[in-house]
Amino acid sequence: xxxxxxxxxxxxxxxxxxxxxxxxxxxxxxxxxxxxxxxxxxxxxxxxxxxxxxxxxxxxxxxxxxxxxxxxxxxxxxxxxxxxxxxxxxxxxxxxxxxxxxxxxxxxxxxxxxxxxxxxxxxxxxxxxxxxxxxxxxxxxxxxxxxxxxxxxxxxxxxxxxxxxxxxxxxxxxxxxxxxxxxxxxxxxxxxxxxxxxxxxxxxxxxxxxxxxxxxxxxxxxxxxxxxxxxxxxxxxxxxxxxxxxxxxxxxxxxxxxxxxxxxxxxxxxxxxxxxxxxxxxxxxxxxxxxxxxxxxxxxxxxxxxxxxxxxxxxxxxxxxxxxxxxxxxxxxxxxx
Numbered sequence: 001x002x003x004x005x006x007x008x009x010x011x012x013x014x015x016x017x018x019x020x021x022x023x024x025x026x027x028x029x030x031x032x033x034x035x036x037x038x039x040x041x042x043x044x045x046x047x048x049x050x051x052x053x054x055x056x057x058x059x060x061x062x063x064x065x066x067x068x069x070x071x072x073x074x075x076x077x078x079x080x081x082x083x084x085x086x087x088x089x090x091x092x093x094x095x096x097x098x099x100x101x102x103x104x105x106x107x108x109x110x111x112x113x114x115x116x117x118x119x120x121x122x123x124x125x126x127x128x129x130x131x132x133x134x135x136x137x138x139x140x141x142x143x144x145x146x147x148x149x150x151x152x153x154x155x156x157x158x159x160x161x162x163x164x165x166x167x168x169x170x171x172x173x174x175x176x177x178x179x180x181x182x183x184x185x186x187x188x189x190x191x192x193x194x195x196x197x198x199x200x201x202x203x204x205x206x207x208x209x210x211x212x213x214x215x216x217x218x219x220x221x222x223x224x225x226x227x228x229x230x231x232x233x234x235x236x237x238x239x240x241x242x243x244x245x246x247x248x249x250x251x252x253x254x255x256x257x258x259x260x261x262x263x264x265x266x267x268x269x270x271x272x273x274x275x276x277x278x279x280x281x282x283x284x285x286x287x288x289x290x291x292x293x294x295x296x297x298x299x300x301x302x303x304x305x306x307x308x309x310x311x312x313x314x315x316x317x318x319x320x321x322x323x324x325x326x327x328x329x330x331x332x333x334x335x336x337x
Contacts, residue, residue: 007257010161012203015168015196018071025103026067026169029055031177031315034297036284051300052181052313053281054174057289057321061095061123063245064170064319065157068192069096071166072155073104081106084152088112088143090244091120092320093157098129109146113139117244117324136235140249158192159252167193171200174315181208182311185296187319188212188221188266190248191255197317198262212259212266213299215241215274220250221259222266230256242327243274245292245320267305273298278331281318288331290323 019026032053056064073085084107087097094110101108108129112121113136125131134142147154156163170193174184184201186194198210214221218238223231232250239247251259259266274291277298281287296316299305305314329335 007254009258009261010164010168010195010199012168012199014161014165015172015200018067018162018165019169019172021074022067022070022166022169025060025070027059028173029058031055031174032285032287034281034285036280050314051297052178052315053285053287053297054170054315054317055287056170057287057293057318061092061099062320062322063092063096064167064193064317065092065096066099067169068163068166068196069093069155070100070103072160072162073097073100073106075162076104076106076153080153084108084150085155086111086143086146086150086152087155087157088139089124089157090116090247091123092245092322094124094129094131095120095127095322097155098124098127102128109152111139111143111146115239115244117322119324120322123322136239156252158190158248159254160192161254164192164196164199164254164258166196168196168200170317171197175201175204175208178313178315180312181205181315183209183211183305183314185211185213185299185305185314185316187246187292187295187317188214189218189246189292191221191251191259193317193319194263195255195258198258202262209264210262211299211305212263213296213304214266214268215243215246215295216268216270217241218243218246219268220248222268224251224256225259225263225266228260242271243291243295245290246295267299269295269298269302269304273302273304277301279334282331287318287321288323288328289318289321291327293318293320
């Protein structure tokens with residue numbers, strides 16, 4: 001029997017309002033074709049032609065996260081803004097909160113794991129936020145201790161209604177850009193992105209499949225959907241994946257409601273296929289992305305999701321491009337990473 005919290009789902013009207021609110025700031029990122037020459041295909045041979053990439057790695061700050069962070073902070077009452085905000089992040093949400101907070105004159109503190117890539121830590125600091133580094137085990141709890149001491153508001157990276165509504169603007173864009181889309185592949189961590197996309201897509205095009213994609217080493221959401229209740233994986237387990245942006249130990253309570261009621265399925269991909277997808281996108285798509293951004297394309301390219309015969313285009317969300325420079329060098333030179 002499926003677990004139910006009774007939490008009401010985000011409505012498509014909230015997503016439309018978020019799109020209007022962020023107009024002029026959030027980029028309408030392109031949808032790209034991936035052209036892989038026949039002679040260069042490494043197992044993705046006949047599949048590449050059917051894949052479209054929603055290029056959120058070209059979004060402001062290099063990931064989709066600004067969509068939700070901006071909407072959440074824009075909706076804060078003035079008295080709350082004055083006390084500041086705190087969040088936790090492996091990097092991209094932290095950058096988004098720092099940027100949105102600065103736009104609204106709000107002080108921001110970002111709690112990050114010590115294992116976060118240096119490029120992401122530096123990126124958050126460069127945007128004016130205070131960074132506090134903690135062990136991975138404390139990343140999700142320490143922000144609430146800070147909020148208790150300072151009176152600041154926690155802007156949750158995924159388990160928040162306004163954040164989910166903001167992320168849903170990506171789904172609206174996909175439907176406008178690819179009217180004949182048959183399926184959307186979305187990377188899954190805490191579930192905020194797939195929740196928002198599913199709200200938009202299922203409200204306007206219920207025939208379009210929304211499929212989540214996770215690394216095999218951080219597959220708590222796939223287990224949750226299979227078992228009918230939220231699964232929580234140990235921190236040390238999910239931190240094994242190189243997709244550092246997808247290391248949440250469980251779906252949020254509100255995202256879980258959206259996943260179990262709106263999402264058509266969740267597939268998982270092994271680490272080797274994430275690496276292969278990174279190289280494919282770099283070499284043939286000329287797109288440098290972070291490992292988390294390659295997870296959803298990997299599911300299509302290497303056979304983990306096969307659309308129905310005769311179906312229309314499949315759009316895969318490339319969620320971020322803030323890759324560690326050493327990783328980018330390894331991808332381009334064919335080294336192991």
